[in-house]
Amino acid sequence: MAAPKRKKSKAKTAMRKAQWMRKLSLPGLSLCPECGQPKTPHRVCPHCGYYKDKEVVEVV
Numbered sequence: 001m002a003a004p005k006r007k008k009s010k011a012k013t014a015m016r017k018a019q020w021m022r023k024l025s026l027p028g029l030s031l032c033p034e035c036g037q038p039k040t041p042h043r044v045c046p047h048c049g050y051y052k053d054k055e056v057v058e059v060v
């Protein structure tokens, strides 16, 4: 079986663990690339009204 050539660095392990922690704290949510707030994936962001780099709805 193929084996990794090098031991994974502490930084790489920490990066992976950080992603895992994010998943635990925000189940079924992603972060909006526009405002950075958690939002439902494949839906317009309720905080800024953006979807796919464009403002599609007005936010009051």
Ligand SMILES: [Zn+2]
Binding pocket: 032, 033, 034, 035, 036, 037, 045, 046, 047, 048, 049, 050
């Ligand atoms: Zn947003």
